[in-house]
Amino acid sequence: GAVVSQHPSRVICKSGTSVKIECRSLDFQATTMFWYRQFPKQSLMLMATSNEGSKATYEQGVEKDKFLINHASLTLSTLTVTSAHPEDSSFYICSASYSSNTEAFFGQGTRLTVV
Amino acid sequence: SQQGEEDPQALSIQEGENATMNCSYKTSINNLQWYRQNSGRGLVHLILIRSNEREKHSGRLRVTLDTSKKSSSLLITASRAADTASYFCATPNQIGFQKLVFGTGTRLLVSP
Numbered sequence: 001g002a003v004v005s006q007h008p009s010r011v012i013c014k015s016g017t018s019v020k021i022e023c024r025s026l027d028f029q030a031t032t033m034f035w036y037r038q039f040p041k042q043s044l045m046l047m048a049t050s051n052e053g054s055k056a057t058y059e060q061g062v063e064k065d066k067f068l069i070n071h072a073s074l075t076l077s078t079l080t081v082t083s084a085h086p087e088d089s090s091f092y093i094c095s096a097s098y099s100s101n102t103e104a105f106f107g108q109g110t111r112l113t114v115v
Numbered sequence: 116s117q118q119g120e121e122d123p124q125a126l127s128i129q130e131g132e133n134a135t136m137n138c139s140y141k142t143s144i145n146n147l148q149w150y151r152q153n154s155g156r157g158l159v160h161l162i163l164i165r166s167n168e169r170e171k172h173s174g175r176l177r178v179t180l181d182t183s184k185k186s187s188s189l190l191i192t193a194s195r196a197a198d199t200a201s202y203f204c205a206t207p208n209q210i211g212f213q214k215l216v217f218g219t220g221t222r223l224l225v226s227p
Contacts, residue, residue: 006157032213034213034214034215041222042219042220043203043217043218043219043220044158044203044217045217046214046215046216049214091155093157093158095158095215097213099213101145101146101165102163103148103160103163104148104158104160104205104213104215105160106150106157106158106159106160107157108156108157109155109156109157111155
């Protein structure tokens with residue numbers, strides 16, 4: 001099956017700094033990728049839809065200035081958590097799929113800890 | 116919230132037993148997907164069942180879909196300790212869209 005690679009898998013940063021997370025589709029072109037956030041023992045909550053060549057679409061309640069998304073190529077989307085605070089600590093996961101009627105492929109996830 | 120619900124929230128069984136998880140969703144769908152997540156890892160796709168299908172099998176997995184009740188079930192037969200994980204159902208938020216809405220998940224623990 002298709003592979004989606006996410007990097008880094010873990011990151012610890014200081015409050016006030018910014019962190020960039022990369023999501024790559026390794027063997028297919030993804031015009032659309034998705035970013036999710038997951039709190040411990042909870043389900044995945046969609047944060048935003050990353051659209052190649054255009055602005056990301058954010059879900060209600062997600063601060064677009066806090067979570068910057070860039071989808072500059074058909075195989076790479078990046079999520080930058082700006083001016084991170086401890087409450088931003090979470091597990092972030094990206095996904096991509098071929099179409100609306102096929103399965104999604106997920107990255108390995110990034111565990112962000114802000115201290 | 117569009118989020119679906121799963122039950123049970125947690126399930127503990129012995130190796131060799133069967134595990135059944137149920138999922139309910141809220142909108143019309145063209146497919147429903149089941150995923151597995153090991154602790155602290157990404158999600159692994161298990162099965163996709165389309166709205167015109169009622170049952171689907173993959174190895175020890177059996178998925179059913181009842182669109183009239185907006186529900187689905189995942190059955191894992193002859194469970195193994197390695198099946199210990201969280202299981203999520205997911206549906207596109209709108210027909211024709213890739214955006215997935217996930218259920219609340221079932222945490223399965225299979226003891227040797």
